[in-house]
Amino acid sequence: MIRFDKVTKVLGRKTVLDNVSFEVGEGETFVIVGLSGAGKSVTLKHMIRLMLPDSGTVSIDGEAINLLGRGALREVRSKFGVLFQSAALLQWMNVRDNVALPLREHTKMPEEEIISRVNEKLELLSLDDAGDKFPSDISGGMQKRAGLARAIIMDPKIVLYDEPTSGLDPVTSRRIDDLIVNMRKRLGITSVVVTHDLHSALAIGSRIMMLHQGQIVENAPPAGFIKSKNETVQSFLESQYITKKGKWEELSHE
Ligand SMILES: Nc1ncnc2c1ncn2[C@@H]1O[C@H](COP(=O)(O)OP(=O)(O)OP(=O)(O)O)[C@@H](O)[C@H]1O
Ligand SMILES: [Mg+2]
Numbered sequence: 144m145i146r147f148d149k150v151t152k153v154l155g156r157k158t159v160l161d162n163v164s165f166e167v168g169e170g171e172t173f174v175i176v177g178l179s180g181a182g183k184s185v186t187l188k189h190m191i192r193l194m195l196p197d198s199g200t201v202s203i204d205g206e207a208i209n210l211l212g213r214g215a216l217r218e219v220r221s222k223f224g225v226l227f228q229s230a231a232l233l234q235w236m237n238v239r240d241n242v243a244l245p246l247r248e249h250t251k252m253p254e255e256e257i258i259s260r261v262n263e264k265l266e267l268l269s270l271d272d273a274g275d276k277f278p279s280d281i282s283g284g285m286q287k288r289a290g291l292a293r294a295i296i297m298d299p300k301i302v303l304y305d306e307p308t309s310g311l312d313p314v315t316s317r318r319i320d321d322l323i324v325n326m327r328k329r330l331g332i333t334s335v336v337v338t339h340d341l342h343s344a345l346a347i348g349s350r351i352m353m354l355h356q357g358q359i360v361e362n363a364p365p366a367g368f369i370k371s372k373n374e375t376v377q378s379f380l381e382s383q384y385i386t387k388k389g390k391w392e393e394l395s396h397e
Contacts, residue, residue: 144169144301144333145190150199152185159185161357162199167350172327172334174348176341176379181354183337184228187303190335191223192216221249224294228305232278232289239265239274242292249297264292268322284315291322295332302326304336308343316340320347341383345369353379 145167152160159182167173175183188194189201192208200207203219211219232241243261246252252260265274268288273281281289287307294302304323308316320343326332338344344351345365352362353376361368361376369385371377 144171144204145173145335146200146202146205147186147189148200148202150189150196150201152182152189152194152196154185158357160189160196160354163354163357163359164199165352165359165362167333167335169333170327170331171349172323172336172347174344174351175335175337175354176339176344176351177354178379179339182357183354184305186354187225187305187335187337190303191220191225221297222300224297224299224302226287226290226294226302226304226307228309232286232293234278237275237277238270238281238289238292241278241289242296244293245296260296261292264296268292284311284318287311287315287319288322291319295326295330298330299332301333301335304334304338306337306339308338308340316343317346323347341380341385345385 147163147165150160150163151158163186175186177183185194189196190203192201192211195209200209202208203222206219208216208219232238233244236244239261242264243257246257246260262274265271268291270285270288270292273285273289278286278289291307307323308319311319323334323336324347327334336344336347345368348365350362350364351368353360355375360373361371363371368376369380
């Protein structure tokens with residue numbers, strides 16, 4: 144579904160992606176982890192061609208997107224819903240209008256249908272009562288959910304999430320995790336999730352890929368990821384109190 148083939152990207156003097164190849168299959172929840180600056184957001188940006196590789200190819204459903212013309216690119220982008228690092232709601236519009244925005248901008252759908260679609264998504268994300276509220280009047284967790292409602296309003300096949308749980312309390316974070324899992328179960332959506340939160344990565348990921356200094360240091364299902372022999376992966380796991388058996392009790396408390 145999404146394929147990176149020997150992708151290299153240099154930004155400034157830094158080789159942010161160095162000959163990176165991987166594939167995200169249909170229906171996967173593919174999680175990308177790595178330290179700050181590792182190139183996670185840059186990787187997501189390549190998937191919708193907000194950035195172009197210096198060399199290598201990014202393909203979506205078997206189609207290389209590097210060379211697409213405008214119309215074809217628009218078509219490819221319409222397969223994606225994107226939740227950026229900040230929920231990025233427009234502050235001067237209420238939640239309902241924020242969620243409706245892509246439909247109003249990209250379709251000629253009649254207003255009645257727009258309203259009914261928006262209500263459906265608000266309900267899915269337990270935001271039934273928030274439609275009339277403005278972003279500044281709802282909590283961070285609700286803002287994320289509203290951003291997610293907007294990301295899926297066009298019924299995309301693939302949703303990209305850039306740190307969907309950052310800045311949220313643990314309970315709200317787990318709710319967002321559940322939503323991502325439900326999105327796959329109920330709607331068959333393929334997800335790519337960038338996160339710093341390994342607990343969440345292990346809970347929702349079908350695969351977890353770690354980027355470090357421009358390269359993939361691990362790409363495995365959760366059980367394999369925990370057992371990785373790579374030192375960078377192990378210290379990343381330990382930094383979040385996860386051991387090879389997944390138990391924090393085994394860490395020394397000296
Ligand atoms: N438009 C740009 N121009 C120049 N350098 C950039 C640009 N975008 C990203 N970079 C650099 O590329 C590297 C990777 O950035 P990226 O945003 O992908 O990191 P990240 O893994 O998402 O980090 P974080 O966890 O902090 O969000 C960083 O060193 C960043 O400074
Ligand atoms: Mg980022």
